[in-house]
Amino acid sequence: MLIDQPVILRVENIHKNYGKEKVLEDISFEVKRGETKVIIGPSGTGKSTLLRCINQLTTPDSGTVWLDGIDITNSGSDINQVRQSIGMVFQDFNLFSHLSALDNVRLGLLKVKKMDKRKASQEAMTQLVRVGLEDKAASYPAELSGGQQQRVSIARALAMGPKLMLFDEPTSALDPELIGEVLAVMKDLAKSGMTMVVVSHELGFARSVCDEIIFIEKGVIVEQGSPAVLFGNPRHQRTREFLSKINELYGETGKK
Amino acid sequence: MSFLNLSYEIMPGLLKGAVVTLELTVCSISLGFILGVALALGRLYGKRPVSLFCTGYIEFFRGTPLLVQLLILYYGLPPYGIRLSSFVAGILGLGLNSAAYQAEYFRGAIQSVSQGEIMAARAIGMSRFKAIVNIILPQMFRIVIPSWSNELIYTLKYSSVAYMIGAPELMAQAKFIAAENFRYFEVFLVVAFIYLIAVVILSRILSVLEKRVRIPGLQMAQ
Ligand SMILES: Nc1ncnc2c1ncn2[C@@H]1O[C@H](COP(=O)(O)OP(=O)(O)OP(=O)(O)O)[C@@H](O)[C@H]1O
Ligand SMILES: [Mg+2]
Numbered sequence: 473m474l475i476d477q478p479v480i481l482r483v484e485n486i487h488k489n490y491g492k493e494k495v496l497e498d499i500s501f502e503v504k505r506g507e508t509k510v511i512i513g514p515s516g517t518g519k520s521t522l523l524r525c526i527n528q529l530t531t532p533d534s535g536t537v538w539l540d541g542i543d544i545t546n547s548g549s550d551i552n553q554v555r556q557s558i559g560m561v562f563q564d565f566n567l568f569s570h571l572s573a574l575d576n577v578r579l580g581l582l583k584v585k586k587m588d589k590r591k592a593s594q595e596a597m598t599q600l601v602r603v604g605l606e607d608k609a610a611s612y613p614a615e616l617s618g619g620q621q622q623r624v625s626i627a628r629a630l631a632m633g634p635k636l637m638l639f640d641e642p643t644s645a646l647d648p649e650l651i652g653e654v655l656a657v658m659k660d661l662a663k664s665g666m667t668m669v670v671v672s673h674e675l676g677f678a679r680s681v682c683d684e685i686i687f688i689e690k691g692v693i694v695e696q697g698s699p700a701v702l703f704g705n706p707r708h709q710r711t712r713e714f715l716s717k718i719n720e721l722y723g724e725t726g727k728k
Numbered sequence: 729m730s731f732l733n734l735s736y737e738i739m740p741g742l743l744k745g746a747v748v749t750l751e752l753t754v755c756s757i758s759l760g761f762i763l764g765v766a767l768a769l770g771r772l773y774g775k776r777p778v779s780l781f782c783t784g785y786i787e788f789f790r791g792t793p794l795l796v797q798l799l800i801l802y803y804g805l806p807p808y809g810i811r812l813s814s815f816v817a818g819i820l821g822l823g824l825n826s827a828a829y830q831a832e833y834f835r836g837a838i839q840s841v842s843q844g845e846i847m848a849a850r851a852i853g854m855s856r857f858k859a860i861v862n863i864i865l866p867q868m869f870r871i872v873i874p875s876w877s878n879e880l881i882y883t884l885k886y887s888s889v890a891y892m893i894g895a896p897e898l899m900a901q902a903k904f905i906a907a908e909n910f911r912y913f914e915v916f917l918v919v920a921f922i923y924l925i926a927v928v929i930l931s932r933i934l935s936v937l938e939k940r941v942r943i944p945g946l947q948m949a950q
Contacts, residue, residue, distance in 0.1 A: 527851060529847060529850060529851060552853045552854065552855050553853065554853075555850070555851055555852065555853040556852065556853035558851075559851075559852075560848070560851040562844060562847070562848065564844055566842065566844035566845050566847065566848035567845075567848070568845055568848070568849070568863055569842070569845065569867065569943060569946065570866050570867050570870065570943050579852075579862060580852040580853065580854070583854065583858055583862055584852060584853045584854055584858070611944075611945075612943055612944045612945045612946070613945070614943065614944070614945025614946045615944055615945035616945075625848070628848075628852065629851075629852065632852050632853065
């Protein structure tokens, strides 16, 4: 039963301004263990900023982020410890361009987790197998397709053993024919019980695996609810309009 | 005496100078390398006073003539109790000067490393220091090779100003030999050749290095 699942992530009253611009205004939500939440919203609405506030790559002006019951908003240098348990996947992959796929996945294990080389290599290889790229272990980012690069970046995040994965528009830099392979990996991940917060306009993905959709506009949560409710009978006219707009723009790639 | 015979005769003296030139170049480029990396990192990532100091250093050494710097080190310091040999003053002067230029090359290279990669490194829990060591520096060294090899060549050639403070390098030897045999044209022609050969060899070495560390898939990026 959902109610019995412990809350892994609680975001409480997050505010963030850039100069005079209010980017996030009083954002609050919770994610329970094993849940997948999808965040949607127009461009420039603060979705990336919200994700970066969760792992503290951006410091919110006020508000609190709780991870597994611990306030991580002001954790000082312990933040490097905290970030190991929050995986992050970026729109443009951000693989380390001077390292092979294997080394990209292994670097954090060696330098952050201080694992010995043999164990780290095994673990990195396990993660590459998980995203279907064991045969590309020796390839460098510039030798991989966008879809493959994104899968390596997912493996890199998974290798750290995160409790929570954040995805910031993981497929929007990809050619349409490469989107499916990344979404497939993400679906497997969701089904295997990973807790995920995904900024994405792939409605097919949202429909098939997510527990709740959060619609953000101009820094505030307009509406949140299950895909069935939001797609079928949203409370707000704005939600309906936005959903039908992205349906037109993106279609439902990844729906299988 | 034919040109060849003359060359043969003066070669040992010139080569002795060439060895000193090479020593000057290697020592000062290395000093400049270490200082240059520190200055570039300090300028970009240091706290405000550190960053200001590094910027000031770079501007000072790029904004004043190398020869003036050398003369200050060699003739200007003894009254304050610091007496440097011409060789040491030469290395220091060339090295401190080169550090300023190298720092700027390194800074440019650092700034061309993707910010997204730094963010990804921080996101897996790397400290800023670890991200610099593991992500920025390895890429910086690769990116900087072409401009750095220019700096190496300049240093080799500008090391000739150390002759002004009496370091027994190639130019000093040449001047000495020519003053004895009055064959200025031939002597300096040979000297020019020696520099040229050294430059060609050094740039070959660096372009081989550049190819060896090139990141696969990134053909001729930048
Ligand atoms: N570091 C920054 N400095 C100043 N302004 C910023 C910064 N980062 C984001 N912003 C501003 O904050 C607003 C929200 O940006 P953000 O990237 O979070 O939006 P987004 O919802 O992710 O948009 P998109 O869908 O285009 O990715 C934008 O207006 C942006 O210009
Ligand atoms: Mg964004």
